[in-house]
Amino acid sequence: MLNGSVSPALPGAALRGATLADEAALPRETAESKLSVQGLSAWFGDQRVLHDIDLEIRPRQVTAIIGPSGCGKSTLIRCLNRMHELVPGARREGQVLLDGEDIHARSVDPVLLRRRVGMVFQKPNPFPTMSIRDNVLAGLRLTHRLRRQDQDAVVEGALRQAALWDEVSDRLGEPGIGLSGGQQQRLCIARALAVEPEVLLMDEPCSALDPIATARIEDLVHSLRDAYTIVIVTHNMQQAARVSQRTVFLLMGELVEEGETSRLFTSPGDRRTEDYITGKFG
């Protein structure tokens, strides 16, 4: 399942085989879609922000979601791990299937779901009172008790995957908040990877970073894509063009166009996509 230079963060098979309802049954991958969004609509109170979205997210590829502010990009990815429902007054209709399983089924535990579908946010948010090491382990400690040596292996594995190990290995006990912005964001990615997710959702992960830190995150995305299914929301079209294999264009809550990134940015099929990516909007 995992290959190339990316290895699983967790030692042994401690957490493998996790499913939504329990940790036993379903296959971890399907050939075509990792996530299948079917007729998805979402509301905040009376305001409808997503309209009947159908979308297939392919496994072990990077899918970028682009579109103008307020088009529903963040809402869409927040529906993929049921974070949308945490907002008071928010609701949705339609289905999201993870490996063919409805993530909104009654039997699904949202905490376990979010371990399989991890998320990295716009602003780096390491826990301010925790050390670098404890930040990496924070998510894992919610559900598991690990021996010290297993913890060490998880910390090293996750930090290596997040391309941060060489920079922090000699100061794991120092506060995570003391790192630079780019390092903090990679620490948050390490924290998300430590629970060994299958899908990584990234909501504008570079918007607060300088170009060098952005390049490091993008390089990291390249190295992670063989092992994880990644969905990234970005305002930066050049970033979408650089990091993704497929791109989704949303406009006013509707999915206008989805396709191979190299085609969509050179010969988009829909006039609205053309106007948006060439800057002819508004």
Next chain:
Amino acid sequence: MTATRHTDREYEGELNRLRERLLLMAGRVEEMISRSMKALEQRDAVLARRTIVTDGRVNRDEIEIDELCLVVLARRQPMASDLRFITLALKMVVDLERIADLAVNICERVIDLSERPPLSPYPDIPKMAQLVRGMLRDAVDAFVERDDARAQSVIDRDDLVDQLYHHTFRELLQAMVESQGRSGVERGVQLQSVAKYLERMADHITNLAEQVVFMVRGQDIRHAGKLDVRSG
């Protein structure tokens, strides 16, 4: 379909300037073809020399348009049809500059021929020149109006130029075989070169038209059905 404009007016202005520069360059090249053919018909070495001088301006156009394209690429990171437009511009200047060089080559032959006794007229050569000028004008119009049908009509006319070239080639060959002495052969070779330069111009204009089709449709029609699909 309503033409939409870029939200960033400075960017819109840069693309418009680039378009205008390309049109000016194409106009200069078309003028060079006309003057080189007029010089040939009238055995006017002075006009041929003046035409050769204008090639320097076309060379400067090539360099300046290249620079403009690089600046737009670096500063704007164009996408979709804008990206196709910039790549078209980068290729278009190369073809236009080559066409201008071929007009210079014709002028050089004209200078040589004007010092020798006249040959009997070969009407297919002016016909070729007329076709080539029309192709260039239509390719440029197709570019300005984003008219892929007109660009396709330019591509289709390349075969006519080829036919006229082959006909002229055979006629001149026959004339050279029948000519008395070296001078007749030399003049025949010079005129054959003129026909060859016109035929090469039509090839470059065909490249331009294919690029216009790509810019408008986003579809690459070069070498259609002729690409080698062998693996390994």
